[in-house]
Amino acid sequence: MARPGFPVTIRQVALHAGVSRQTVSNVLNAPHRVESGTRQRVGSSIEALGYRPNRNARNLAARRAGLIGYCVPESDTPNPFMDRFLHLLTAEVERSGRNVLLFTGGAVGVYADLVAQRAVDAFVLADTVDDDPRHGWLAERDVPFVSFGRTWTGRQPGPWVDLDGAGVCRRLVAGLHDLGHRRIAFVGKCGATGQYLDRVRGWRAGCDALGLPSDRLVCAEVDTVEAGGVAMRNLLDSEVPPDAVIAVSDPIAVGVHREVRRQGLRPGTDVAVTGFDDSPLASVVDGGLTSVRQPVERFARTVVDLLDSANGDRCVLLPGEIISRGSAPIRLTEQDVNEWESR
Amino acid sequence: MARPGFPVTIRQVALHAGVSRQTVSNVLNAPHRVESGTRQRVGSSIEALGYRPNRNARNLAARRAGLIGYCVPESDTPNPFMDRFLHLLTAEVERSGRNVLLFTGGAVGVYADLVAQRAVDAFVLADTVDDDPRHGWLAERDVPFVSFGRTWTGRQPGPWVDLDGAGVCRRLVAGLHDLGHRRIAFVGKCGATGQYLDRVRGWRAGCDALGLPSDRLVCAEVDTVEAGGVAMRNLLDSEVPPDAVIAVSDPIAVGVHREVRRQGLRPGTDVAVTGFDDSPLASVVDGGLTSVRQPVERFARTVVDLLDSANGDRCVLLPGEIISRGSAPIRLTEQDVNEWESR
């Protein structure tokens, strides 16, 4: 094994194997061009010396970076699955000998800098928001990227992968209907993304399809535990209170759940409650909180697939997984794998 | 701005400014060697052309990588502050123009590979465990690294940064004592690290110092919400039940907290409860859960400081911050900044 100060170079391998440097290079990069005897001999030398090509040299010559850029978001309320996504993305990218390069900032200028320095081959964009300027900037310059999460307004170029929020909300409604619930409320907040709208649309479609009411069953300004509790109190005080609630996040669902108990009602029986993201909160709620788990593994795999595919503008919607717990013991049907392509 | 296919090189800047390539290089890397007139002229050309040095070329010539390696852990129960740490570490490293390179695996072989490829200049080690083999391997080969978290047994080379768990537990005991609590229990699990031992030691020292009992007030096999509840039930059933509980994690504390309420006792009044890490759980518990926040910002800053300092074996213990909430409304004293150096 080489010491940092004395790395093994391709020249030493060539000397050791009695061939030229470019033959060693060929063994590494185009093995089919090398006769199998030579290949074996060079292979043993590589093994014997513990040779690994210097990445900078290799990438400089090959005009690539071997790195995928990812901006670590600094949101104060981070998605609870972002760390898992990052892990799985890294693992996926490693399969082809690349790594993830982390940076912060998120402004287009930071991306421009990285591109100008040829520090990365491509980007994975997370935390996309409405009218995200990054997509256009990158697309104009032919910098490869895949967006993890749609942006919602205007024309947003480039491929993306996202949760089918509408689809899973429809399935939640159906599952709650199966359990006998008939007045299913929807609680969330219309924020900087269309995520809320996507989900509320699915909820309403589900209600319509089953002949359930949806009027006056929406709270659209709720995004904390406390607000969830307040919203639930108001709903229960109304003339026709709901017997089920779909919340767009686990914290909101916790607030709703707590208020249900405060009123002496039984969660999951009198009033069902569901959340989103299957965060640690969901398993900590007494009796458990039914929640939608994001398909993080498939997100990571699909992102890298799109990154490496020539097909530039594919968009993939992945189904969420309903994790059924006490707060809404929904019976699961076979997860219909609905991969939907747009454009 | 250069298009990806047509990057601006140092030669074009030189042409544009009417100087040689190495003068441009000097402006970038040793500006003091260049006369200020030339420097300005070259500077304008750099600006005008939007030139940024190619990282691979620069690093190849300078024999460095400009990258800090960090292995993203895949633990199923990740530390709730790891994503924040990663963000802050990245930001800290960027101050000197470097970035974080992410990889997975964690085996020594993966580190060896990265070193052989000269893919990184140094490593930050997280998720350290007892008898972690990485420290020794890296130290023997003079690969710079800093460990985020001690390892606990045997001789572990290299600098590290960690939470002063004993110290903060002592302060928790004192704070609870101030509130009138006299039988303070300690609940946790002796796992793959000495973390538990560190904290239990601080708790016991705190009790001893104040003349409080500690015998039969320890539960050492608890590491889930449910187990926390069971442990608390047993403690409350004992002859002399505790009036306060320090749990080594927020989930455990949640279990304890829930059991307190089940028994009709008031958390924070009849029985105080504290957790660790100030995870989302802590703010979601009814009334709030007092918890110890990890000094993540200082962790990141200190890790990078140690990485860049010649002083190879410094170890830094950083104080935890007590976030006081309803479950144990501890009055905070001035956070004594105790930076403790060992060896």
Added chain:
DNA sequence: CTGAAAGCGCTTACAG
């Protein structure tokens, strides 16, 4: 203070 030279360690066409 400035520039010609050598070199970082590889890969990619391109002859033989």
Added chain:
DNA sequence: CTGAAAGCGCTTACAG
């Protein structure tokens, strides 16, 4: 199938 040549885009001593 193999190797001599050119080059990736920079930096680092080292002359002038």
